[in-house]
Amino acid sequence: MSPKTLKRQHRKIPDRHTVLFGSAGSGKTYAFAAVKPMTQYWGRRGLGRVDPIQYSIDDPSSNLLIISQVEDYLAAETFGRRAVEAKRSLQLYDLVNQAWGSVRAGPQQQGAAPKRTARRRAPVTRKLDSALAALHLIIVEHKRDVTTWVSAARALDAAAAEEDAKYPRRAELATAVADALAFTPPDDISDSGLQPLRHAYKALRRGFIAQAEEDQIMSGFFRHRWTVDAVLEETDLASLLAVESDEHSSS
């Protein structure tokens, strides 16, 4: 989360919600749990009122997971979809307290302000917003039906078409993710296989996607055996070759 993003969170967080967020600093990644009721606006004043409890986390993969989900949370908040907040935030809290045996108190004092790091973001258009929301259903709410996956693929395709001129790398990644969702049967992918989608979800909110990040996402798709390209079977080839030969004979 960039400072700008944090400052943009001028949304009211309902009472009695747990909020987690991640930040990279001092070579370690931290998760922060704000467990007190919050009635203040999240943003310039919000962090001071939240009294975050800070944890350092030993397991990098868990870090990615939690930060990804926290960003999902914030994204949902930013764009006004609050319906699932309470439930999800409780799940996140459980993750911190149960799933991470290695979580321990961090070196900083409770209540200390988190270190913020700058990351480039680009405006998220309405279509990309819809695409990210569709992706969110898959990576956070673990929807495993073909309809959800195909609908996310279509939304990503539409967003890619809109983004192509200004953010070509984002558009290219969106197209690749769309194809992965369109060509891979949901049942073929385990929960850990969703990791490249989580990375893509984060990356797609930035205008420029660094080469290393793009490589990580794409190699994740290959490693987890996603089908990222079309499969042209004999019938497809026959019909296309027939079209071609007809054209040649007519010319």
Place this chain on the structure above:
Amino acid sequence: VTKFYLDTSAHLERWTGSRDKRAEIAVLLQGETHATSSHARREWKRVAEIAAAEVLNAFERSDDLSDVLVHISQLSFREPKQALRVLSLFVRDQSVLDRRVLRKARLFLRSGSRQRFEESVEVRDGSECQLAQNQVYRHSSGSLRLEWRCRKYEDICEQEAFIAARDPQYRAVGKALRDNSPTDRKGDIAMGAAAVAAPDSPRDAKGKVCYSVLGDVSIAMECGDAEEILTTDRSFDTIGPALGIKVRRLQPSP
């Protein structure tokens, strides 16, 4: 677990073959890092990256996919079906070219080609082939190109030293290909003759002889003793035994 050494045809089947063939290869390669040759990379680039470049070039001229198909078929494929299968890296269905296809082609050239080729595979580069390192570039004419040819007098690789270090192997494979290949496999017989002659005149085994005649022999030379060549190419039925290497030959996609 069998450790495989992938020929170019195995790479192509792995990523552009029929659904069943892709699944079959995925199962074979599961759970192990395998190996391949920079000569296979050179051939992969010539097929897949030129196809991507031509897709992008064609978009400047036409929005008709069959134009691209005709063009790339003339470049590096024995039959249109192979060209079509490679196009499946970029097209979702039998549609006209659109910007979506271009986005996939751009991503493929930037990182997708390399990532697919190297996925769970170590690349051996004993001859330090420059062609395998070349990238698609924009020519002054405006079109995207890949330099996939070289001349034997260009010093851009270590192929001469590579051949000299494997003198007996080249002769053995060459003799087997020349003398034992079926008469209808004229390419294999020519490959055998070139391989027999290579140790005596390594420079003459460079350039066109290297990139268009000796490819399979050069690929096989770096296969480890405990590895098994994975291919669909019949020439390895002769090359493998001559080198004492096991060969797993798959049927190509229909």
